[in-house]
Amino acid sequence: MKSHSSALLAEVRSFRQNHPDVRYVDLIALDIPGHFYGKRYPVEMLEKVAAGSPLKLPQNAVLLGVQGGLFKIGDYCFNDGDPDANRRLVPGTLKPVSWESQPLGQMLITSDGTEAPIEFEPREVLAKVLExxxxxxxxxxxxxxxxxxxxxxxxxxxxxxxxxxxxxxxxxxxxxxxxxxxxxxxxxxxxxxxxxxxxxxxxxxxxxxxxxxxxxxxxxxxxxxxxxxxxxxxxxxxxxxxxxxxxxxxxxxxxxxxxxxxxxxxxxxxxxxxxxxxxxxxxxxxxxxxxxxxxxxxxxxxxxxxxxxxxxxxxxxxxxxxxxxxxxxxxxxxxxxxxxxxxxxxxxxxxxxxxxxxxxxxxxxxxxxxxxxxxxxxxxxxxxxxxxxxxxxxxxxxxxxxxxxxxxxxxxxxxxxxxxxxxxxxxxxxxxxxxxxxxxxxxxxxxx
CATH class of the missing domain: 3.30.590.10 (Glutamine synthetase/guanido kinase, catalytic domain)
Structure with missing residues (x-):
């Protein structure tokens, strides 16, 4: 785990060195309909996450409909308290974004490989099949x-x-x-x-x-x-x-x-x-x-x-x-x-x-x-x-x-x-x- 964190930390630091004008990085994952959701992190906070600080987003963000709304699916969304779930950074995916008007970065995040992966997260579903x-x-x-x-x-x-x-x-x-x-x-x-x-x-x-x-x-x-x-x-x-x-x-x-x-x-x-x-x-x-x-x-x-x-x-x-x-x-x-x-x-x-x-x-x-x-x-x-x-x-x-x-x-x-x-x-x-x-x-x- 330490070597994994070290590699991520090195990746973030290298990115900051090569792109000093980038102040924010979009941490993104694909939901069920195939849209990206996530958060925009200050790059210095991303370095803390890479070093091991927790990264949490609402579990039910994965369940969004095509228009972004939440549906009642079993006990999810309305009877579960909308809990957070751990995510992790996907190594090798921190890259510059060149199509925005301001300098920006992006990096994939996922629940697979965490202690409690989200069973219905698309990337986790594929990860289980491949494993x-x-x-x-x-x-x-x-x-x-x-x-x-x-x-x-x-x-x-x-x-x-x-x-x-x-x-x-x-x-x-x-x-x-x-x-x-x-x-x-x-x-x-x-x-x-x-x-x-x-x-x-x-x-x-x-x-x-x-x-x-x-x-x-x-x-x-x-x-x-x-x-x-x-x-x-x-x-x-x-x-x-x-x-x-x-x-x-x-x-x-x-x-x-x-x-x-x-x-x-x-x-x-x-x-x-x-x-x-x-x-x-x-x-x-x-x-x-x-x-x-x-x-x-x-x-x-x-x-x-x-x-x-x-x-x-x-x-x-x-x-x-x-x-x-x-x-x-x-x-x-x-x-x-x-x-x-x-x-x-x-x-x-x-x-x-x-x-x-x-x-x-x-x-x-x-x-x-x-x-x-x-x-x-x-x-x-x-x-x-x-x-x-x-x-x-x-x-x-x-x-x-x-x-x-x-x-x-x-x-x-x-x-x-x-x-x-x-x-x-x-x-x-x-x-x-x-x-x-x-x-x-x-x-x-x-x-x-």
Whole structure:
């Protein structure tokens, strides 16, 4: 513990030396809907925390709804006295914030690794899954890919406007995959990539996607699943900030336009043993088939995680490469679980179902739980799409049905934690009901 504190203290002191103009640091963590919450600490107080002083925040901050409100979930929020819970600093995440008007720093905090971790904290849920896999000699290697849209900074009547092409000042309203779009928006995209690298994130490929103003960023493969999810969470935050600085609005909203493709979170996962052998490639790739079967079996019960809000369900089946059934295939982007062409060393799955605004910790935890379940049960998957284009299993396409499918699934309750499943499902149910407690203009047009 002393060496751990010493390393943190050295990190804070080095940061202060390299960034003497920074007076405050945002200590941040991801809540259930995937928003950052936390506190802004004077940097000298951060040094005390790094040296061992307690760091406490309300436990129920994790339970906030999409709009920041608290829901009654069991005894939480209104019958528990709103207690504090210990957090700790995540080593290696203290970085400068370059998109704010004043010099600032940020650092991730978490309850995992403390004496009493919060069972429903997203990062803790993933940490438990990874710890269990490591005890079994299974070591995941993970890479995220995130799609997002650029909009004009100003909304028009609450609705997004197409991003302005900086060369012509016209709206970038034509869907295309042209490489020229990367050149036209290079100033903001380069700043996004450099800012991410300054946060310690390994940015690799940048792609202009099919939707107008839509892009995809790929991250490097990591043998630390927690860090991989950290990268996805931190990238979302920095990208929104950089976009505003350049006069745009960046959004990871799943389906901002009905007529154009939605934005997804694609996750590549391979599994290795302690000697570095690819477990999925053994025995003529039979473990790969088992892992796929486990993923597909649990997928219909994980929909509140993969599609965490009303808008995310709009993305499914609407346009290109968005499935409406649990499916798999080799080199097939219509499948939920795609097997990219690769050599045995790099054999992996690509899970393509989650929306870009899903919580990356929970998405990865659900995927790994499915892979683990498949390796345990050793069942065969149904036919891949390459053999049968109608192959697949139905999954819920509406939030309340999805919550019902998740709440009592015994494998998920075991692998993700029964307390987490109960809390998460109730949070999603309450958020969905709150969303419906507003009459939209269309209702008046149709029924008034």
């Amino acid at each position: 269990r896999l490591h005890h079994k000699g299974i070591h995941p290697v993970v890479a995220f890919e995130l799609e997002f849209y650029l909009f004009d900074k100003k909304l028009a009547g609450g609705l997004p406007q197409f991003a302005r092409d900086p060369l012509s000042d016209d709206a970038d309203d034509q869907p295309n995959l042209h490489i020229e779009r990367l050149s036209r928006f290079s100033e903001v995209l380069d700043d996004m990539a450099q800012t991410a690298k300054d946060q310690g994130i390994d940015i690799t490929v940048i792609t202009a996607e099919l939707g107008p103003g839509q892009f995809e960023i790929n991250f490097g493969h990591l043998d630390d699943g927690l860090r991989a999810a950290d990268w996805a969470a931190l990238f979302s935050r920095s990208t929104r900030g950089v976009a505003l600085k350049h006069g745009y609005r960046a959004s990871f909203m799943a389906k901002p336009y009905l007529q154009y493709p939605g934005s997804g979170m694609h996750v590549h996962v391979s599994l290795y043993d302690s000697a570095g052998n690819n477990l999925l490639a053994a025995h003529q790739q039979q473990p790969l088939r088992h892992a796929v079967a486990g993923c597909l079996e649990l997928l219909p019960h994980c929909m509140p995680i993969f599609s965490p809000n009303h808008n995310a369900f709009r993305r499914l089946g609407g346009t290109v490469n968005a499935a409406t059934r649990a499916s798999w295939g080799f080199e097939d982007r219509d499948a939920c679980v795609r097997i990219p062409d690769s050599d045995p060393r790099n054999l992996r799955i690509e899970h393509r179902l989650a929306s870009a605004d899903a919580n990356p910790y929970l998405v990865l935890a659900a995927i790994l739980a499915g892979l683990e379940h498949g390796l345990e049960t050793q069942r065969e998957p149904f036919a891949p799409l390459n053999e049968d284009r109608n192959s697949g299993a139905d999954f819920p396409l509406e939030m309340l049905d999805a919550v019902r499918a998740m709440r009592h699934q015994p494998v998920l309750r075991d692998k993700l934690g029964a307390e987490f499943v109960d809390v998460y499902c109730e949070n999603k149910r309450q958020d969905h009901l709150a969303f419906q407690q507003e009459i939209h203009a269309r209702e008046y047009r149709w029924f008034l």
